[in-house]
Amino acid sequence: MSTTPDSLLDPLIHVIEAALSRAEGFTSADFMVVGAWCRDVQHHAQGHTFATTATRDLDLALALSSWDGYRSLAAAFPRVGDTGIRFHIAHVDVDLLPFGGIEDPQGIVEPPSRGETLSVWAFEEIFAASLAFRVSSAVTVRLPTVAGFAATKLAAWLDRSNWLETRTRPTSP
Secondary structure (H helix, E strand, O other): OOOOOHHHHHHHHHHHHHHHHHOOOOOHHHEEEEHHHHHHHHHHHOOOOOOOOOOOEEEEEEEEOOOHHHHHHHHHOOEOOOOOOEEEEOOEEEEEEEEEOOOOOOOEEOOOOOOOOEEOOOHHHHHHHOEEEEOOOOOEEEEOOHHHHHHHHHHHHHHHHHOOOOOOOOOOO
């Protein structure tokens, strides 16, 4: 992970520090980086230097035993868009994806800020197998294994297919 550029680490550090300063009961190890930011960290860890598709948001999964911490975070930062899970934290748009003891049924959550369910299929298993990733002297977050990352992407694609949503890339002229 030592090849991860500061351009990926610095925003992550600032987001985690801001979240920890505004919500009690969390440690940085309760946060797991998922989505494109995770892909980019893993990409650099494998020694790849070619560009990946751009992303502007950070997806953070939160291991929770109750909704109290999530409510606290949701109240502390401005909401962005209409997803009910995206917040503006430390100059970054962050999707907060709760999972853990609050799932009901297993693999499904309904964040209070969202008002509808969200699939977090296999997040507990992915978190249990994740790696501790020290991003600064004060911040260590969880990072899925490559297999865990692939599982989150497959689940996201399946979830989107229910709504006939796709992610397409622009074609070359």
